[in-house]
Amino acid sequence: MNRAEAFLLEFHRRHPGCTRIAFSAGASLETGESSYELLSSLANQDSVLDIGCGDGHLLSLLAKRPNHRHPVGVDFSPDELAAARQRHADLIVAQAKAQSLPFAPCTFSLAVSHFAFHLMANLHVxxxxxxxxxxxxxxxxxxxxxxxKLGDTFESFLELLSERRRDDTRVPSIGERRGRTEEGLVELFTSHKGFRNELQISDHYIDFGGTFDEVWTRLSTVYDLAYVSAEETLDLREAFRASVANEHASHIPCTMAIRRVIAHRARDT
Ligand SMILES: C[S@@+](CC[C@H](N)C(=O)[O-])C[C@H]1O[C@@H](n2cnc3c(N)ncnc32)[C@H](O)[C@@H]1O
Structure with a gap:
């Protein structure tokens, strides 16, 4: 296990469900769907695998789709899986790494991954x-x-956080750069003989804003806060509050750019 994986396991032990807390109420500025729904809406009578399923929020949406076949999730965090089983007793989840999936060839017609693929090492595997x-x-x-998104509260929060980040931060670099860039993703899939020579890529803005307290709770889930002390976190919260134009607004926009990538298997391999 590398340092990034050890960090992820420890972070998700302490904060199971953190991604659902941050993004389940988010909405695409383009379609109104949450980032989870941008994936679940693709499922149509598919047998679905969710890799890095966390506490099972996406699986629970998939299980509500008409004509669904029971979706299956894997995650390497036992604590996220325990939370998934607690929240949804009927979900099928297993502890496994995406680099070594415990399934027979040709088992699923759709695999999905929400905010997890770009955190993984050895993406070619x-x-x-x-x-x-x-x-x-x-x-x-x-x-x-x-x-x-430039100019809204998410940008201010990240600026305030980076001003406070010390050089001795222990948060390691997580995932591979090619999992985050368009060129890297195109190279990973289109150079693989198992996938077609084209990727469908769509860019969205997700607003995961709300009241000040809701925004703060959602932003508190970022990995970069892992080793910030309670005192520094309080200081950051007050600086962030001062940066928000109207802290009493019922909806303070807080917006992240995200990308949905779809790769198709090549039929003849
Ligand atoms: C940011 S969370 C997203 C969780 C969930 N997909 C969601 O959006 O609610 C990333 C998840 O990926 C899992 N993960 C990271 N690398 C993994 C790997 N190589 N194999 C399996 N799970 C992994 C983590 O344990 C964590 O639960």
């Missing part, structure tokens, strides 16, 4: 595994997190 477990007409769809 993950792509090998996706090609193996997907059917020859299968698809992989991921939501990849990006930066803030």
């Amino acid at each position: 993950v792509v090998d595994e996706l090609a193996r477990v997907l059917t020859p007409t299968g698809r992989f769809a991921a939501i990849i997190g990006g930066g803030p």
